[in-house]
Amino acid sequence: MALDKKYDFKAVEEGRYSKWKAAGYFTAGDKSKQKFSMVIPPPNVTGKLHIGHSIDNTIQDITCRYKKAKGFDVLYLPGVDHAGIATQAKVDAKLASEGKSRFSIGREAFMKEAFDWKNKHTDIIHSQWEKMGIMVDYSRERFTLDEGCSKAVNEVFVRLYNEGLIYQGERIVNYDPVMKTALSNIEVVYKEDDGKFFYFKYPYADDSSKFLTVATTRPETMFGDTCVVVNPNDDRYKDVVGKFVINPANHEKIPVIADEYVDITFGTGAMKCTPAHDPNDFIIGKKYNQKFIVIMNVDGTMKENCGIYAGMDRIECRNLLVSNIEKEGNLIKIEDYKHQVGHSERSDAVVEPILSKQWFIKMKPLAERVLENQKNPDTKVNFYPARFENVLIQWMSNCDDWCISRQLWWGHRIPVYYHKTTKKLLVSAEKPKDIENWTQDEDVLDTWFSSALWPFETMGWPDESSDDFKRYYPNDVMVTGYDIIFFWVARMVFQGLHFTNKAPFKDVVIHGIVRDSQGRKMSKSLGNGIDPIDVINTYGVDSLRYFLATTASPGQDMRYSEEKVKSSNNYLNKIWNSARFILMNIPENYEFKSVDLNKLEAVDKNILTKLERTIEKVTKAMDAYDYGVASSVLYNFVYDDFCSNYLEMTKVTLKNENAYKEGTYFTLIKTLKAVLMMIYPFSPFIAEEIYLNLPQHLDSIMLESYPEYENNLLFEDDESRVNTIYELIEGIRQYKVQNDLAPNAALDLAINSDLKLDDLYQYLSRFAFAKSLTETKEEVKGATAIILPKVSLYIVDGIDKEELKNKILKEIEVLKNEIKRSEGMLNNKNFLEKAPEAKINVEKEKYQNFKLKLQQLDEKLKNL
């Protein structure tokens, strides 16, 4: 078999994935091996996958393919997330475009719509996984709303409730008036908005000629005000504390109280207090036994207790109220004011803090368990890079209780039932038998509630005796972006510890996000997103994967760069062509078998030695999830050692009748195979295609083992002798360029060396166009010398000019500086005492070489 002249990624990738899948290579379950498991972060069923998913999946798949090649039974478990708010927003929008709403069609019909949506998008996601080439085990695919996950969710809810860790409470929560649901604190994103600061007169109740000035950004909440608060140390207001003022919005009498919370220097130092619509005011309200007056509906319209404003939208109300207060002469001024305003992460609506009854998880005991666990080196979760552990610890150290109820339809219904007549509350995983007497809680759970259980609910939990749970839990690694540590990683860790007594995974590998070429975040509004499918169609998935895995260092953001994708493609083409060369040069029916290592040619020993070192370094980096380092070590080996040096050399040995060619064939195939295995996790398609053209291949590279480091293949003497040849060739080439000689100018050479340089002339004539090579025991006068440790090579003709003299002078200058530096070090007592001996010896050797070279250059200069 022979490879095509050009690496055609389309031909290479076409149909390959379905063959792998059909052959069952993605299915875990080989009990003879040690297990390695990971779950995919389930993508939302809201749309198609973007390049952020691509980097995530690429790193996961590299990890899995590497581990599989290293002999593990790998489980890479796929699935999708129902994505409560996000999906419901999409389905709501679809219904709206058809002139319908979820309320007009009812819960059942809505759920059908939503499931249709989910199915359609799951299909899209599947086709994208296929395009990305990820080896997920479809036989174990899960969905966060499937039966097993629902069972796990109910179990967790009930147990946490019974343990007192879930409670129902009336508290200020962030309300999204567009989606009409409560949100957790981390679903609120703060943005700087242009707002207004309104200054109002609050006349004294007993003397309308006097007033307090109170400033606010949200005048519409004044209907819920119960008092005005000033700082007790604020001299301006000492006399008014304890008196009453008139709320200019509704003309009600409210007291002025004093509390140190108020910042004297901010605004006017007098703050209106709305206990039901502001978290800080809520605390003050509790402290001073205030009423909690809710004045806004969940859709952002004003309640009946707002007089003429009842039913108005909050902003409409604000505008009208301000102008009415102005008419009454109580508006002092309006200032422009930039401030941070909370927006809903999903709908972007300005969130309203509203007092409402919701379900919460009590975080403190759960978080403390996480913090405790991180102190134990044996059971802690290891972050790569390590600094991200701080993000977890910091958040766990001071997080608020988690509001888990959502006023949505798409999600896990809260397993709480209210008795129709007795009003008794029942928390139960199973529906009550006399369901007709009960009403189930209308709310669903936060999506992240089920996501938090993902690492174990997908493996059979709560049935801890299930095969997969016993074998594959806990997971070995979790790969995800840093933007999701709070939302997901932290919650998986505390739920895992609480319910399985184990951290859900040993390692967490954190990666950054892909930005556009200018470093901006990709977003719909900017329209700067890169569709991975477009990249795959242009450059192939192997190039995209290589690019994504190798462009950024761990945890760091990266910029999308088409040039780099292209250069990844060039690299793969290079590997393709090196393979093509090798396959062209081994005999037709060559059988790959071991050979007599002692008889190997020096150039073969040289590359085998370098290969072993490469395997060692690459493996070490792969084990540390450091794919950037692994790939660059391999890259340098492939380009410099393998292609530029070794393959060129074999052009000589393969034509040499006396050479041990069996050894060269062996070395060629062994090295190529190792290179393929090392590139395979990154770019599996091209690796497979070439692999299947090797002699004695298995059915697929997916069945092949990763190369092991073998120290019986280290031939250090031969390695350094051959390196000397490479250096001589390089020196002659430089000489030609510097002396304006044609690259193929023929030269007479003389050599003085103790080294056994096998077939040196062959190599020099082939790669440096040597006309002759003679041995000499002394310096050749008037010739240019290439001086290496233990070798001097003289270029006898091609003679000098003034330029050459200048060059020598320059070289002498450089050498003198080196010698000065070296002498400085070697004369430094501290260095000699404190530096490691090996380092000192290296420096001494360098020094000797410098001296020798200088002496020879001086000679040469004299002879000119």
Added chain:
RNA sequence: GGAUGUUUAGCUCAGCUGGGAGAGCAUCGCCUUUACACGGCGGAGGUCAGAGGUUCGAGCCCUCUAACAUCCACCA
């Protein structure tokens, strides 16, 4: 206000536990040599943000400063 990250060649970025700075792209010169022009050979280009300090030795460790970025918490 708290925290983290970044600052290295024209551009985008590597640089592992401190021991004389690398890659890709771009650029210059030469080469169509039967693996590859998606290439080969050779070159040019860096006070490693700044200032101190530790060390025999600092891009790397410590302190401070500056710019940029991100996250968390936020005063009505």
